[in-house]
Amino acid sequence: GPIQLSITEFYRST
Amino acid sequence: MLELRLVQGNLLKKVLEAVKDLVTDANFDCSSTGFSLQAMDSSHVALVALLLRSEGFEHYRCDRNVSMGMNLNNMAKMLKCAGNDDIVTIKADDGSDTVTFMFESPNQDKIADFEMKLMDIDSEHLGIPEAEYHAIVRMPSSEFARICKDLSSIGDTVVISVTKEGVKFSTRGDIGNANVVCRQNTTVDKPEESTTIEMHEPVSLTFALRYMNSFTKATPLSSTVTISLSSELPVVVEYKIAEMGYIRFYLAPKIED
Numbered sequence: 001g002p003i004q005l006s007i008t009e010f011y012r013s014t
Numbered sequence: 015m016l017e018l019r020l021v022q023g024n025l026l027k028k029v030l031e032a033v034k035d036l037v038t039d040a041n042f043d044c045s046s047t048g049f050s051l052q053a054m055d056s057s058h059v060a061l062v063a064l065l066l067r068s069e070g071f072e073h074y075r076c077d078r079n080v081s082m083g084m085n086l087n088n089m090a091k092m093l094k095c096a097g098n099d100d101i102v103t104i105k106a107d108d109g110s111d112t113v114t115f116m117f118e119s120p121n122q123d124k125i126a127d128f129e130m131k132l133m134d135i136d137s138e139h140l141g142i143p144e145a146e147y148h149a150i151v152r153m154p155s156s157e158f159a160r161i162c163k164d165l166s167s168i169g170d171t172v173v174i175s176v177t178k179e180g181v182k183f184s185t186r187g188d189i190g191n192a193n194v195v196c197r198q199n200t201t202v203d204k205p206e207e208s209t210t211i212e213m214h215e216p217v218s219l220t221f222a223l224r225y226m227n228s229f230t231k232a233t234p235l236s237s238t239v240t241i242s243l244s245s246e247l248p249v250v251v252e253y254k255i256a257e258m259g260y261i262r263f264y265l266a267p268k269i270e271d
Contacts, residue, residue, distance in 0.1 A: 002171065002220050002268035006058045010248055010266060011140035 023102030070258030
């Protein structure tokens with residue numbers, strides 16, 4: 001099935 | 015010293031019900047802007063961002079920026095003790111390891127104090143840049159909740175596709191498949207019952223229904239929901255909180271292997 005991406009792959013730590 | 019008095023105390027009760035299943039512990043940040051929270055679920059797939067603007071409080075005193083770590087289940091337990099019409103005041107002294115929730119009945123004949131222990135939470139704060147979305151769907155929040163619930167009885171994932179025809183929610187599972195298409199509909203009398211689709215480019219993305227269903231716990235906060243989609247970005251599911259701010263859920267997509 002499709003792979004679940006992580007939210008941290010899109011937004012950077014501040 | 016921090017003292018935030020919210021006449022519509024039940025808003026806070028609803029906010030907790032909306033986030034407590036997604037996030038266990040979170041830091042509530044208090045500044046001159048407002049009372050806010052940003053937290054990820056334990057598997058870092060979804061993120062919730064809450065803002066209750068200071069102007070929305072009847073009284074808002076926050077002498078310096080404070081971050082208060084709270085267990086959301088415990089906070090929800092305490093807020094459940096407030097009456098639906100109660101005025102809720104959040105109070106904390108500088109450097110204190112507790113926060114107090116004060117509940118006042120509308121005619122002031124009952125006043126309750128609930129003191130909760132704070133906790134140290136080492137949480138990662140993410141920067142979410144402003145984005146141009148390919149499609150923005152605004153629809154009744156109850157309709158969106160119904161679709162997520164219905165589809166999750168068939169499959170585990172939902173494909174959300176926006177085209178000129180409308181927005182399509184699709185799933186497939188062992189017993190079969192299902193498609194729900196909602197077309198733009200602005201002819202209804204009440205704006206909160208309309209569906210509007212702003213599309214710059216067609217977009218199609220796959221998401222886990224488990225998370226979508228969790229987001230719909232925010233339905234009591236707003237009659238409408240806004241779903242913003244871009245092919246390379248997490249979806250944003252936003253519930254506006256009247257006169258106060260918003261609760262936004264960000265969910266990373268699933269991609270084909």
